Amino acid sequence: MNDYLVRGMTMDGFVKVVAIRSTNLVRRGAEIQKTTPNATAAFGRSLTAASMMGNMQKVDNGSMTLQIRGGGPIGTITVVSDPEGNVRGCVTEPNVPLVEKFPGKLDVGATVGTDGALTVIRDLQMKEPYIGQVPLVSGEIGDDVTAYFAQSEQTPTACALGVLVDTDCSVKVAGGYLVQLLPGAPDEVIDAVEKGIQRAGAVTKMLEAGLTPEEILGQVCGDLGVVFMETTEVSYRCYCSRERVTSALISLGREELTQIAQEGKAFPVECQFCDTVYEFTPEEVQRLLKKI
16 A cells, blocks of 8 residues: 555644655665664654655755754654655664663654754755754654744644554554644634544554544544545655766765776765665776866
């Protein structure tokens, strides 16, 4: 079953909502980065959040980068989303130790840390990108995304994310939702949303029970009702190419390329976001030197 996200609004027009099933894309990301369970959970939550945030942006040819650096053993998490919600990403240290809050519950906050910040870079196809940054609240990702919207974009938001790692270290389910109050939302709507979030409970339990993104939002919004406006399939997608890698090699400069050429053997370049390896022969490196 393909991953997808849905966007909508409550029937009264006061709450904007989006939900996603991201199981396959999180599996693919974990496979590429070769993450251990705690890193899989942290990286997976970041991919899930970035997919929803990127889709909400809706700027042709734009992108949204989510970077989380909290001082924990995973180092830096970097995730990039396109306007549809397709994502790619990497982590500094994929092999982190197992830390649990209690048996069966991974401690994502301990893996990410809280001594740092969450940074959002929005490429809106303008002269300069928009950059927003907030201190990390818990390192659990969902809380930190909630804080980002409240502090940097002044939008009251609830973000819930979940990645369930199975006993064989594979990703069993993954997904999440974002709920945002629009200006003028009355107290009774706010109360209804808060009660709905409590009633719905953990995202992973809903996904494990087979609930779709539409049904998850139905649980959260309850009697407010939801009008769904868009459904979009999403995946783990990298946009690397040999042309882009060639440009990156040229940017290394004459001195470093000369050293590579003098070694007289093929020079492999692996994309940090996917498992594609581009190999350049000594002759190809020499041709790049001539271009410089």
